[in-house]
Amino acid sequence: MTATTDTTRDRIDDALVRLTPAQVTIAVLTIAALGFVLLFAQEPMVHDSLHTFRHAAGITCH
Amino acid sequence: MTLTDHLVRGLKAGAVAGGAYGLFVALIGNPLIRYAETFEHSHSGGGPVVPRAVTALISTAGGVFLGILFGVVVIGALYYFLEPAIPGTDGTKSYLLGAAGFVTVSGAPWLAIPPQPPGVEQALGVETRILWYLLMATVGAFACGLSGYVYTRLRPRYGQAPAGLGAGLVFLSIPVVATIAPANPVSGSLPAELAFVIQAVTGLGQVGLWFVLASAHAWLLRRDRDEERTGYGRVDHRDPTEPLGVDP
Structure with missing residues (x-):
């Protein structure tokens, strides 16, 4: 299905409908x-x- | 396209970038860091607790996994949510988000806490460094978001170039915040030239990772959108004799 989503707000709303909080x-x-x-x-x-x-990725470690 | 489509595409792009970055770690990162360790007098007390071959293998796997993680989270989930807000076309959006990923994860934090090879002793403790790393990453992400907002706001009124200039000026806030970070003097037995080479290779590795990730994503997105438009490549597996129901 194709959802007509134009804004970030629409996409968040769409995701909230499809996904459960869990x-x-x-x-x-x-x-x-x-x-x-x-x-x-x-x-x-x-x-x-x-x-x-x-070290190679430049992540601060020890 | 749903969130799932975007996550799957992010996973694919992440696998490509992770493969490339894993090769980078295996072929360049591991030997270079291993070489730098030969200048080290002592490391964390009594030497590594795992064999070197294990470190090489797990570190390579870590490189692959980092690409996949960035792919799913940034170019998958975040791209889905931010796509309408990112300026530009399909292809340039992937690269803009990739650049924002680099600025957030590496570029901004490195201004306060630069990458250091083994054998370099740092004045600040690990906790303080991780705290500043996360703080600068937040500043970087915020600057990227604000930059996009400024560009979108200015462009209709003043045109592309002034909007781009305004968006670029926002990034000056990152080095300004970095000056507040506590000083972190370094000392050690590693030659300064080698330390510089390792920092440069580290930087190039991260730039390369994000570039491959954005390129793979731009390519996959164009292919998927073309298929969606033309219907080519999509096979309908539903039985035409069955009544149409609700998709599971």
């Missing part, structure tokens, strides 16, 4: 958790495994 919450939390582990987690095993990646 789906949005799960998606946001999953992405935040994965992003945190990838970029900022300081646990030694995680930190050392991603060490060269974080």
